[in-house]
Amino acid sequence: MAIWYKETQNDDDIILSSRIRLARNLKNYPFITKLNDEGREKIVKEIKKSVMSSNSVLKDMFEYTDITKTSPLERHLLKEERLISEDMVETKGNAGLLVDKDKNVSIMICEEDHIRLQCIYPGLNLEKAYDMADKIDNVIEETVDYAFSPQYGYLTACPTNVGTGLRASVMVHIPAINICGRMKGLADMLSKLGLTVRGLFGEGSEADGYLYQISNQITLGVSENEIIDKLKNAVESIVTMEKTLRQELKDNNLVAISDRVWRSYGTLKYAQSISGKEAKQCLSDCLLGKNMGIINTVDNINLKELMVLSEPAHISKAFGKDLKPEERDVKRAEFIRSII
Amino acid sequence: MAIWYKETQNDDDIILSSRIRLARNLKNYPFITKLNDEGREKIVKEIKKSVMSSNSVLKDMFEYTDITKTSPLERHLLKEERLISEDMVETKGNAGLLVDKDKNVSIMICEEDHIRLQCIYPGLNLEKAYDMADKIDNVIEETVDYAFSPQYGYLTACPTNVGTGLRASVMVHIPAINICGRMKGLADMLSKLGLTVRGLFGEGSEADGYLYQISNQITLGVSENEIIDKLKNAVESIVTMEKTLRQELKDNNLVAISDRVWRSYGTLKYAQSISGKEAKQCLSDCLLGKNMGIINTVDNINLKELMVLSEPAHISKAFGKDLKPEERDVKRAEFIRSII
Numbered sequence: 158m159a160i161w162y163k164e165t166q167n168d169d170d171i172i173l174s175s176r177i178r179l180a181r182n183l184k185n186y187p188f189i190t191k192l193n194d195e196g197r198e199k200i201v202k203e204i205k206k207s208v209m210s211s212n213s214v215l216k217d218m219f220e221y222t223d224i225t226k227t228s229p230l231e232r233h234l235l236k237e238e239r240l241i242s243e244d245m246v247e248t249k250g251n252a253g254l255l256v257d258k259d260k261n262v263s264i265m266i267c268e269e270d271h272i273r274l275q276c277i278y279p280g281l282n283l284e285k286a287y288d289m290a291d292k293i294d295n296v297i298e299e300t301v302d303y304a305f306s307p308q309y310g311y312l313t314a315c316p317t318n319v320g321t322g323l324r325a326s327v328m329v330h331i332p333a334i335n336i337c338g339r340m341k342g343l344a345d346m347l348s349k350l351g352l353t354v355r356g357l358f359g360e361g362s363e364a365d366g367y368l369y370q371i372s373n374q375i376t377l378g379v380s381e382n383e384i385i386d387k388l389k390n391a392v393e394s395i396v397t398m399e400k401t402l403r404q405e406l407k408d409n410n411l412v413a414i415s416d417r418v419w420r421s422y423g424t425l426k427y428a429q430s431i432s433g434k435e436a437k438q439c440l441s442d443c444l445l446g447k448n449m450g451i452i453n454t455v456d457n458i459n460l461k462e463l464m465v466l467s468e469p470a471h472i473s474k475a476f477g478k479d480l481k482p483e484e485r486d487v488k489r490a491e492f493i494r495s496i497i
Numbered sequence: 498m499a500i501w502y503k504e505t506q507n508d509d510d511i512i513l514s515s516r517i518r519l520a521r522n523l524k525n526y527p528f529i530t531k532l533n534d535e536g537r538e539k540i541v542k543e544i545k546k547s548v549m550s551s552n553s554v555l556k557d558m559f560e561y562t563d564i565t566k567t568s569p570l571e572r573h574l575l576k577e578e579r580l581i582s583e584d585m586v587e588t589k590g591n592a593g594l595l596v597d598k599d600k601n602v603s604i605m606i607c608e609e610d611h612i613r614l615q616c617i618y619p620g621l622n623l624e625k626a627y628d629m630a631d632k633i634d635n636v637i638e639e640t641v642d643y644a645f646s647p648q649y650g651y652l653t654a655c656p657t658n659v660g661t662g663l664r665a666s667v668m669v670h671i672p673a674i675n676i677c678g679r680m681k682g683l684a685d686m687l688s689k690l691g692l693t694v695r696g697l698f699g700e701g702s703e704a705d706g707y708l709y710q711i712s713n714q715i716t717l718g719v720s721e722n723e724i725i726d727k728l729k730n731a732v733e734s735i736v737t738m739e740k741t742l743r744q745e746l747k748d749n750n751l752v753a754i755s756d757r758v759w760r761s762y763g764t765l766k767y768a769q770s771i772s773g774k775e776a777k778q779c780l781s782d783c784l785l786g787k788n789m790g791i792i793n794t795v796d797n798i799n800l801k802e803l804m805v806l807s808e809p810a811h812i813s814k815a816f817g818k819d820l821k822p823e824e825r826d827v828k829r830a831e832f833i834r835s836i837i
Binding site for chain 2: 413416419490
């Protein structure tokens with residue numbers, strides 16, 4: 158299956174991707190915060206071997222990257238594709254990364270936990286992502302001793318992950334809920350269900366372009382299936398809410414919403430300098446307009462992909478060098494104009 | 498000569514038009530504030546006859562409009578073409594208007610003074626405008642007794658107009674002076690010269706689209722030529738200042754100024770609703786960009802004319818009815834998109 162932002166068949170722009178993350182730690186080592194660099198090196202080797210050795214059924218599936226040897230630009234590129242976390246961008250110690258060829262699965266070694274295994278698919282595909290994560294988890298467990306308590310489940314560096322070690326999350330694009338001032342109500346509702354809403358890059362990050370991650374808060378005392386079912390039901394309600402509000406906007410505020418969409422299109426088409434935040438916002442408006450049948454000039458453009466390609470590191474890479482923010486804004490505008 | 502906003506040959510977008518206005522009153526009638534409707538009617542008849550009777554050399558030049566019989570929309574149309582003042586739009590009493598076929602000359606009868614004679618030409622043409630105003634003034638004076646004091650000169654309803662009764666003004670488009678934060682300094686400098694800077698529609702009006710009127714404050718104790726020379730010199734300094742600052746913007750802030758110009762173009766091209774103020778601002782940016790060689794997609798568009806045609810009454814007229822403001826903003830956007 159294609160990487161989450163490459164998907165173009167699914168016409169629905171509300172659910173962009175589904176992600177399952179498992180946190181695992183090795184029994185015979187302290188947690189990362191108590192671990193020296195030698196210990197980290199050993200763990201990286203052990204996990205890498207477990208996945209890539211000739212005995213492993215996964216051996217041809219993954220490519221390994223030694224994070225320690227990557228440049229800041231390379232790390233940011235990985236982060237913008239959602240293959241590593243902000244924490245891993247900043248890490249100073251030994252760390253490794255395994256990514257499959259389709260970029261659906263990534264295994265961060267020595268992030269907050271020894272292992273952070275993630276599967277990400279386009280659309281609403283939580284079960285599929287969980288099945289894949291579970292399969293890989295089982296393969297690793299064949300050769301690696303996990304820190305596991307019969308009473309609590311998997312042990313993790315942060316107590317909030319103890320138990321299943323599972324975080325299930327869905328990335329949603331919900332402009333109408335925002336425009337209609339319903340975000341606060343949504344967050345309250347999710348909180349009551351033990352779910353949470355965050356920006357695109359997780360905890361503390363801003364929600365540019367009306368992109369949010371909905372995920373479970375609780376990992377202890379519930380089964381994996383319960384977590385996934387609850388999240389799936391909540392996301393389905395969010396989709397219904399977003400669709401209803403879009404219809405209301407269309408019925409009652411068509412001029413205002415069309416004006417917003419077309420102005421954003423004009424900005425993307427003609428700006429000579431544009432920040433990542435504004436670009437994402439304008440692309441989000443166009444995505445909304447495309448889905449609402451307001452704008453047809455972006456029919457053949459993958460706006461989701463363009464959002465990723467407009468991120469800072471992707472722009473720097475496309476223009477072959479590290480750019481200062483103001484140069485990057487000019488190059489971003491140039492790049493977007495060449496597509497739109 | 499074409500009406501001020503139709504001029505397209507003059508490439509310079511800084512000086513849009515030159516205007517001379519003479520205030521005159523009839524000797525045998527009280528000023529407007531003390532005049533009843535019967536008196537106003539007599540004055541309208543007398544002036545109309547003086548200009549349009551078979552003996553007058555001006556008889557084939559003017560068309561007469563009975564302002565009393567005009568609709569609010571018609572009055573606003575005349576105001577937006579700068580043929581009548583805001584005061585005359587609001588007038589409740591008898592009033593008349595004489596306009597020549599090229600719309601360079603207008604004679605308001607029973608505005609603040611009995612006669613307000615105005616000549617307006619494109620570009621910097623103060624002498625020419627004064628010559629025309631003086632010629633017409635002389636013709637009227639052949640048959641009409643003006644209120645004139647050998648000591649003070651022409652007497653007027655407001656003491657600030659006593660003397661020459663002359664207001665000379667030049668409409669300038671000075672975005673760079675604005676963008677560079679030099680308006681305050683300019684206003685102070687002009688004030689010391691006995692000149693003043695006002696918005697497009699005179700006293701108290703806002704300066705949308707960086708359009709300003711520079712005019713004389715003093716009418717008493719100076720000759721007509723002195724007033725015109727002083728204004729002309731000041732305007733020439735303003736043009737130099739504006740050009741210098743445009744060059745500085747080009748040298749030091751080309752990205753920012755190009756970004757501004759092209760974004761405004763995008764707004765005009767795609768907005769589905771736009772206020773008169775924003776439209777004028779965006780048209781002003783495009784006019785600046787055209788003159789600075791930043792944008793070439795508006796080369797064949799008369800942006801000055803488009804500014805007038807985008808004014809509220811012109812939009813209402815073009816769409817054949819009185820529109821509510823929000824409907825007008827939609828129609829304005831539609832109209833501008835059809836041109837840009």
